[in-house]
Structures are given as C-alpha cells and as structure tokens.
Amino acid sequence: MLGLLLVLCIPLAFYTGGWWHTRGVQMLAEAPPTAPVRDVAQEQELDALRQRLAVLTSAEKVSLQANEQSRLTIKLLEEQVYKQQQDLAFYKGVLAPASRREGLRIKAFELQATDRPAYFRYKILLSRVGKGDTPLEGQLQVSIIGKQGEQDVTLELAALTQGLPDALPEQAIAFAFKHFQAIPAAEQFAELKLPEGFVPVEVKVRAEVQGEKPLLRTFKWGNQE
Template sequence: MAGWEVRPSDPGRARRRRMLGLLLVLCLPLAFYAGGLWQQYKAPAAVVGALPVTVQDEQLLAEVEELRQRLLVLSSAEKVSQQANEQSRLTIKLLEEQIYKQQQDLASYKGVLAPASRREGLRIRTFELQATDRPDYFRYKILLSRVGKGDTPLEGQLQVAIVGKQGDQDVTHELSALTVDVPEAAPTQSLAFAFKHFQAIPEADRFAELKVPEGFIPREIRVRAEVQGEKPLVRTFKWNKEE
C-alpha cells in the first residue's frame, strides 16, 4: 500500500524519555534549594569579613569620645584655676584693706589721745598708695585726724596735687583730674571733709583709683588742708614713700 511507512516500536526507549523529563522537572526545585543553601553559606563569610571594619570604627569612636572627655576635664580645670586665682587676688586685696584700716585706726587713736602739750588741731596722717595689676593704675586713700579734744567738727577743703616729670618739664596734676570714675564736673573741685576725730577719704574700707598719664613720672604728692579760721596745713609725701 502506497504512502505507508513501517517504524519499529521500542517501548523501553519511550519510558526512558519520560523518566528523563521527570528528573529534569524534579531537579529544578533542587537547584533553587541548593542555590539558597550556597548563599546562606557564603553570607556568614561576608559578615565575618566585614567585622574588622565595624570594630575599627567603634575603636575610633571610643578614642574620639575619650579625647573629648579629656578636653572637657582640662577646660574645667582651667576655669577652676582662673576662679581660684581671682578669688586669691580678691582675698589678698581685702586683707590689705583690713590691715590698712587697722593701722590707720591705731594711728588715729594715738593722735586723738596725744598729750595736751602737742599742738591741737588737724593732722594729715597718711596718703596710702598701692599698686594694682595694671601698670598705670594705683589705689589711694587719705586719712585725716584731729589732735586734742573738741566737740565741734573740723570742716574744710582738701586739695591734692601730684608733681612729677613729663619729658623734661615739671608738671603738676590735680588728684581729682587723675581719679577714675569721677563725674566730669568734679576734676577741678577740692575734697570736702568734716569730722570730729578722724576721717578717711574715701570712707570706710574703700579705696579710690587714679590713672597716671602716659609718659608722666610722678615724684611727690602734695596735700593741702584748709580749715576756716586756721592756717592752711600742707604735707608732702614722696611717691610711694612718706616724707
């Protein structure tokens, strides 16, 4: 019969093909599973490899924090030192003023209780001058007292001048013009006083402050006290030394 072809039949070969296809289908999930296991196996190694970088960063952060803490400690120590120095300076200043007041009070009481044979009346006891931590600035205090007994207050005016050199010339400055923190209307005015036994200028434990002009070299301080009805009293003090 025309058009017909006879092919031998092999049932075993067909079965093998089916088995092979089935194996391929089953191998696909296994391949995905095996790939997942491989990624899990490789991932810890990558993490382990990254650990040193993390540890190094943490060490750097710890060192930075330690340095920051040291800086804070040093800054605090410096502030404490500055405060201690300032407190010491103020304490020394206070002690100096207290010693000065006690000395002047003692001198005043001696003057008040002086023998009657001494001339009674006004005394210019001291012109206290103290250097400060600024080269051209000085603190000063004037002490007046009275010798003898009397209930009527002594009233008058006090004029103080500082004599020195400005270059080659002799120059005299009024103390009021050199005194710091004095109202503008005051530089040419005298210092008024009124007391029975003694008076400090400025009062209490305070000191006034003066500024020496640039280029001026002080030599002496002249203090003139005038009481109405009495002869003016003049006393001269060397700069930092009493004459």
C-alpha cells in the same frame, strides 16, 4: 541549525547573567565590614579627645578660682592692716601733747599697688589735735607731681580717677569731722590710674579750713607716712 542555536543561547545568556548577579550579591555580603570598623575606632578616639578636653577645662576653672580666692584674701589682709593704721593715727592725734598747736592734721596719704600696672589704691587720713567739739569743715586739694618724659608734670587727683568706680566729681574733696576722718570712709579704698609714661615723685595735699590758714603736706611717692 543556526536559528535553533540562537534560540538556545538566549535562555543560557539570561541564566548566566542571573548567576553572576547572585554571586556578586553574595560576595558583597560576605566581604568584611572594614568601613564600619574604622568608624567605630574614630568615634572612640573622638570620645577620648572630648574627655581630655573636659579634664583640661575643669583644671583651668579650678586654677582661675584659686587665683581669685588668693586675690580676695590678700585684699582682705591689706584692709585689716590699713584699719590698724587708721586706729593708730587716731590715737596719736588724740593723745598728742597739749603744747602742740591744736587743729587739723593731715596724717597720711596711704598708697598701695594693685595687680594691674599703673593702678593704685589710695586713702587720706585726717585728724584733729585738741578737744574741740565744733566740727572741722573744709576742702582738700590733692596733686600728684612727677615727670612725663623730660618734663615736670602736675596732675590733679580728680583727673586720675575719671572712669573708675570711685571717680571724684570735682578737684576739691570736702571734709567735715570732729576728731578723725578717712577718705574714703571705713576700710574702703579709692582707686587712681596713672597715665602711660608718667613717673610719680611726690603727692601734695593742701587743706583749707574755714577760719584757719591753709595746711600743706608733701608725701614722697611710695613713702606716704
């Protein structure tokens, strides 16, 4: 009887195991898909973050473009004002009274601040009094006088332009003209950079013309007329 009982238990055990396996598969199939739902929600949140980032990036680009356009507009207006100043200096020189000594005039050392500290745009205006047809030829020596701490310091303009687009190759600036000359030419500006800690006080422009005595003019920094 015991042996017969054991023989009957074997198929019963197989049947019970198969039933539990089938039941387990059905329970897994009927379970709610929680994990995929979480993945969809996370993907939607990620898409929303991507959209917000795209909007912020676009706004930043628009702001940068607006700032650059404003800077270019201001530069254009400055150049137009400067051109008018050039024309005024020219007519003043041509229409000067005949009693004044004829020859070279250092009309102005124009100076304009930029949007970068220690960087300045400059321009030198030369004119001639009289009706001579022979060009005036010579050289300019431009020095910036100021203080570095407690010490009086004199810096050559050429040294302050090194490494910049309009760097002067030498300390002396050559000129040759009949009635009027701007350095640099046309409506352009040249740029200089002051050393850190240097406080400018005045600018000295010395002109040497062939056959004439040297001409020296001093301009206060920030008041170049």
